[in-house]
Amino acid sequence: MFEHLDPLILARAQFAFTISFHFLFPSFTIGLASYLAVLEGLWLKTGNGVYHQLYAYWLRIFAVVFGMGVVSGLVMSYQFGTNWSAFSFRVGPIIGPLMAYEVMTAFFLEAGFLGVMLFGAGRVGRGMHCFATCMVALGTLISASWIIAANSWMHTPTGHAVNAQGQFVPAGPWLDIIFNPSFPYRLTHTVIASYLTTAMLVGGVGAWHLLKNRGDAAARKMFSMAMWMAALVTPLQIMAGDLHGRNTLTHQPVKVLAMEGDYAPSPQGAPLVLFGLPSDAEARVRHEVSLPGLGSLILLHDAKAPLPGLTDYPRDTWPPVAVVFWSFRLMVGLGLAMLTVGLWSLLARWRGRLYDWRWLHRAAVAVAPAGLVAVIAGWVTTEVGRQPYTVYGLLRTAHSASAIGAPALAMSLLAFIVVYGVVFGAGILYIIRMMARPPGAAPAANADHLPQRAAGITPAAAIVGAPPQGGVAGSARRGP
């Protein structure tokens, strides 16, 4: 019943769906793991119980998000083979080793220390527990580095040759492959994005609880910490984005022109198209609202600098312009919203109103998901902007897919949509519920005498030396 569908579109839809869902989780956990390491470190250093309260609060949320990241990530590591076997065969010798290093240096590290981080508070010393948290945080950053190296190589391939079977193989030092031209920019932009995503969510949750009870010490602390991040890191992110964009202009000009909506060349300097409806058929942006010269000023730092147009390049190398154009605007718009809240918090801090300016708190709640949405929008911009290639300029998406028929692809896509919708829908609901619980309040799940978490102990109680509630901690004394 699905025979008339295009297998390539189905395979792409499946990959886009599974990776977008997956990306939500690590973009939160990369930042959250670092935040937890900071909180636990501050608690050990200062002994201030508020840090410990926040650690316990966010650890519960981290456990759920991380679990969803693990299971959705496992899917990704096999999707390369199921849906993109031609890509895997031809590019495996280059990106395979990068991913193998990700597994060996990051996944095992995260997984090995995660158990101790979540359940080991009563079984190891405080310093060791903090070390475990730091290892998990380090693992998330190492993981990001390898996978972004692999992804960046697909955008700006270097250091390779093509062998007789048509495989991309290493030629020369691996550092040329890892440190390909877009890697440093993409990694910086992505990691900062994760930190900002976390800051927005932590700040939004803090603001929500301040709106309910502005005396909540834990809510005040998390809101203040998050707003420092928002105020200091958003401008850095905009700078990193600017550098990344200029790097893209050098290596993937067509992508940037699609982002800008520049169909026609601009010999006297390109305008900045604010809004409009890109039309590939007419090769122009309809109902265009633009500011003259600003496009060149932003991209080339010179309002008069000439810029080519999409029409300078063959039509069959264009990405879908409208998708790239709109996702880019969404990302930038959300970035500006986050910047506004960050700067507003500085003003509030200066005027001594950080904890009682209710409109600031409402705004912080409103932008809580902005980081997550911006990450996905940015991801769509760069990945759809890479089309019609998987390895930019060298391997077309159409030549990357497995020879799987439309029925199998359609059925599996449907299965992913249903399962992810149910499972991750429930998970996101649980996270929101946990976030709605005030950070100062005792966890409520013990009411029915069932474990707090899968392995039972409340790390909080165990760390501060309260009597173990049985379970893992209790049985430590009984164990052999």
Next chain:
Amino acid sequence: MHVDLAVAWAAIIAFAVFAYVVMDGFDLGIGILFPSFAAGPQRDQAMNAIAPVWDGNETWLVMGGGGLLAAFPLAYAIILPATYPLMIAMLLGLVFRGVAFEFRGRDPRHRHLWDFGFCAGSTVAALAQGMTLGAILEGIPVVDGAYAGGWWHWLSGYSLLTGAALVVGYALLGATWLVWKTEGELQAQARRSARRLAVATLAALAAVSAATPFLAHDYWRRWFEMPGLVLTAPVPLLVGAVAWALLRGLRRGDERSPFLLALALFALGYLGLAVSIYPYLVPRSTTIWDAAAPPASQAFMLVGAVVIVPVILIYTAWAYRVFRGKVGSAGYH
């Protein structure tokens, strides 16, 4: 010193797959047996026996898959499309299995649903893994370095047999792990299950062993002619001895030996598998040398693997040590 990189990587991936099978095997086995434990403290206790370690155990599956992509991209590009529905089913099963650890504690009202998902997901994943093994052993049609069959090619009586065998075997690992890690009623229940499962695993091993040589002449020759015979001949004897010791250990009330002996059963089965397949990755079509990534790729990874994998094993052992001893049912007192 000359190192055959392809052989070295085949050994590393074989190690990763075996590590996965035995370590996530007991996790999945507990999932498979989950409905036989009473809701409440028994199930919580069973969950606690694996909650701190399942993620690390599952990572060996990523290592096996990622390693195959990196070191033998051709084999990866043939096997995954050939077993497409099995792979998708396994991944979705592992989604339900993995989220259950956290979700069942977050939502007491729907805990029974996540428990069901935990069991169904574990069972489907185990079945799909066993059937994938069967499909590979039966042979995959390959034309010009790509899979050339339909999307139901993997389904056969033989692959159903290997699938069922792995479900039974994983359940045995899970039951014996619980004998080691738990106490009281749950341990007694696990011991009863383990006894039945040990017999069932032996029967499954015998059935698969009886069916495999008839799949293709090659397996017959490898098992019953020299030099394979040197390796295969002692296997049935060893299996018999291990099984006898396993059943005796369960009867005597041993706590650790049943799990270790169940591991030994798996190791013997795995040895038989290696004798059957080597040096093919896709039997009768693609050897490890056909599928090997260029030496520059394999050498680059080998340097890392030689250094990092031992470190992984050290901190994994440490993490298991942190959680040594019997688990409780947590909060229930």
